[in-house]
Amino acid sequence: MKTLVVAEHNNSELSAATLSVVEAAKKLGKDIDILVAGNSASTVVDQAKSVEGVSQVLSFNDTRFANEIAEDLAECIVSVADDYCYFLASSSTTGKNNLPRAAALMDLQQVSEVIEIIDDKTFKKPIYAGSCIATVKSDQEKNVLTIRTTAFDKSALGAGSAEVVEKSVPDTASRKAQFVKNELTVSDRPELTSADIVISGGRGMQNAENFALLEGIATKLNAAVGASRAAVDSGFAPNDYQVGQTGKSVAPNLYIAVGISGAIQHLAGMKDSKTIVAINKDEEAPIFKVADYGLVADLFEALPDLESKL
């Protein structure tokens, strides 16, 4: 029995998250295969087979996989399930969408957002927005895990040479959900969940235009830009900028929170950052409780000053 890692990709590039999932998979001590369901995604297959520690790449190739639909992916996973005792994906929106569907088809209870693998059946995961950490033990022979990628390193790309196996695509012609369109945020900046530095703005930014104050600093630091829920809800930033319980989990070397109060749901997504800086005009703001360096200041003065001095 082996471990199956479900690759995440956009048909041209393997996501960095998958490299962290492979790293987590290594802790389970089984041979590791990667499942790639793609539409002519040969570059993804090539990348997947070069991931250090991977034995086989299971390639499901079909035009249907131009956009990933949960029904399709769950069927692909189930079609190879007999060979595997672990099924892993990242706890990104993609993994969260697909893996529980596959788990239920296999009558397995999933463990979500694993941050530590203690042994083959025992895992740690945050609960209650990260207020507590639970250690859970599975009684199942087979286990399905989504991995919080910020808790694991990345396996090296380019070091491995796995065998590629072409798999026959399950018939999901009857599935009802159809892709209509997507609106993806394009940015030259590093991706939020893998950036070394993240600078995030909250309600204190007041409007979308003021996010330019963060952008300038982000450019100088080669940082990703994030936001609190309040900033996203108010239309200052797109939804995919949101850091927190309902948004992305990040753990960069440096996280700069600007005009963010530090609600528990926001902290859930960033408190594992190595160094945290808070800039807030309210010295009582809870964000200062988790900040290594706090600057009590009006952001409209501090940000231009910071940008000019970097």
Place this chain on the structure above:
Amino acid sequence: MKILIPIKRVNDYNVKVRPNQANTDVDLNNVKMAINPFCEIAVEEAIKLKEAGKADEVVVVTIGDDKHQEQLRTALALGADRAILVKTDESLEPLTVAKVLVKVYQKENPNLVIMGKVGIDGDHNQTGQMFGALTGLPQATFASELEVNGNAIEVTREIDGGLETLSTELPAVVTTDLRLNEPRYASLPNIMKAKRKPLEEINIGDLGIDTTSKISTLKVESPPERQEGVKVETVDALIDKLRNEAKVI
């Protein structure tokens, strides 16, 4: 059109939940309980569809002990027509919850099922997808927009890269994200009216489902506390710390 809304009773989101003394579970003694925020959004969406003339009946269901009646009454006060309590004193795993909901689904035959994307207690984010698998229904998770056109829906989903739109025929299962809508508050007259709305009870034992847990909790701990750091007086001092002490820029 009939809409089924499974709701979960959880801690009020403002409460910081802590482990119990023995570190065996969380301590929910004296913690204020509420409808899971994502389920509140599901209820609101269904009520809006009813107000828009696109739905005729909104049924809420929860699985839990007698205290769960409170949350069902709240949902009725918000505008749901009918409530179902599937009674159990155990706390169930998402897969088991999904199996129970399948039974309720088969009995009620709704056209649309709207669930929260995640319960803010266990942070599982599984039940809707599992329910989709077990019923074979198409799923549209993490919805920030839902449009009903006759027998089909179009759903905008919040995904890591931005937004994605899916369409599907009904019946289907949708899970809600925070930006789908802003839930209303129940008015006093509606709270009074809700007391007379039907609330049906079903014993979980009558459904013929194995409720044994497949995963057990060994320990619940607080995460490592972060040391509160220092305040710096100026931007220059901050840059100096980041360059020379933390060495992160």
